[in-house]
Amino acid sequence: MTLTWLDWLLMLVYFGFVLGIGVALKGKTTTSSAFFQAGRAIPAWVCGLAFISANLGAQEIIGMAASGAKYGIATSHFYWVGAIPAMVFLGVFMMPFYYGSRARSVPEYLRLRFDEKTRAFNAVSFALMTVFSSGISMYAMAKLLQILHVFDAPFAALGIGPEYIFHIAVVSSALVVLVYVLLGGLSSAIYNEVLQFFLIVAGFAPLVYLGLRDAGGWSGIVRTLPPAFTHAWVGLGSAATNPMGVDAFGVAMGLGFVLSFGYWCTDFLVVQRAMAADSMTAARRTPLIAAFPKMAFPFLVVMPGLIALSVHGGVVPIKVYEGTTTAILDALGKPQLDYDLTAPTLMLRYFPTGMLGIGLTALLASFMSGMAGNVTAFNTVWTYDIYQAYLRPKATDAHYLWIGRMATVFGIAASVLTAYVAAQFNNIMDVLQLVFAFVNAPLLATFLLGMFWKRTTGHGAFAGLVAGTCAAALHHGLTLPAGAVAGVKGGWLGTLSTYPSEMAQNFWTAIDAWTICFLVTVAVSLVTRPRDERELSGLVYSLTERPRDAQLPWHRRPAVLGVVVLAATFLLNLVFF
């Protein structure tokens, strides 16, 4: 499959519009509040689409299709058990504190509610995480474009060897994101995320349509694949009867509660989008509006994995050693499948020129929206929670605006560097993902206790966070997924028990970290002095006036939207039971 002028032209149109939006917003970005918070003036539906799009990075798009091929339709638990209930909880219960406290970031909320040390802990770990994850996402996408070989011929015609495709992909996409974030700040990132959202749908919907037609529809897939792949819950009675190696409790508690609530309710990358909304009700509606399209996303991003397994005896490509055609074999001597190539392989299979241009643009769009999400979250936390808090507290607004722009340049440069480091070390991605799990899982307990139990103290929160992170490390160091060697996969302190899969180990590490953080925070809070209740108004549930929604029409009331979303999600779970 080779690209023609039409594909290039379509990609060019996309680049033109993305940069154009940045240029159009440049004149409006003259204060730090406009740059970091989009002036808190964005309508709810725009924030809602940006909310999903910022999370739809390259890793999500590539990873969900890969997991679809590996674990089947149960992958949609990430959406139907994980994301959706967490988004409803964020909108109905947590947004009033984030938006109402006038905090400018999630770490800043932690300072208002607890103290400086808890904020510093969260700000520093979050800033590092964003840079790393945008770097890894960049690495994943550039690698993918290189392995697909679609760009080989056009670059060869220009006298550029295929080994440069990685560099060109990294540098050019980093530059585009840099330019539009630098020009328009958070508004530019958010408006572009809306554009990117529609583009991702436009690229994946026809893929699923053609794929399903080829597979003979959903019934065709059900006929060709083992039942464990086409039922989300049936195999979850025990860890031994499903490809994920997790039971229903592990899924509900580990994924549904700790990991998903931990991500969607406390990660500033997504929460920042809701905090940019133009009013409290708009901020609360943001995650709820986002939940509607999010519910349908498994059909776009997980389904390609099932299609690739089902059509023509399976078309997921075999993993080969780099630069060769020699297959990489697993422990049983069978060739391993390169699951990450699932979605793009289908694109190359079904899309003729023209449509292929849209498909590749959709991949680029997903990658850029994820990266811009990380970069805008990074520059805000760096400027407000590290620079203004500890390095230079009383500078002018213009100075912070300038620092924010510099942080954007620095953040992107650091991501590019991470992409190259990731290219050097085989397992750096595993290491970093581990660190994310260590940091994110305990944080949820801190927020839940902070928002809903007024007795929680700053010392308690900090001690809980540290203990939870250590507990995660300890659990990981003492357990191992079946078939893995001790090291980054776990067991570096000795192996007390083994899990059937990496995913099972992940879920249980998160559950452990959350529980320890919860217990330690409660224990330490009980023996330390609580804050004066008057200081906690607007920060804690029991001391804050409930937002009144009675005057709103029913379709704008967060609680009503939440119930509708949960009912629809429940139905989806039943249909694919």
Add this chain to the structure above:
Amino acid sequence: MLDIRVPVAVMFGAMGALLTGYGVFGDQSIYGRSLGININLVWGSVLLAFAACLLILSARARSRRGDQR
């Protein structure tokens, strides 16, 4: 504030026009891989229709705002 519906509509309008145009006038022998469906024509028309919807929504929102003033 920028009404994002307009740039999104213009972009999808342009992409839809390119796809539809190629679907009608371009090489017809390339659709074997898309199971015999002229996916450029089909999807190009869908994108054009989507762009038109967004423009209508945006115009309605503008006139409603005008009424309020």
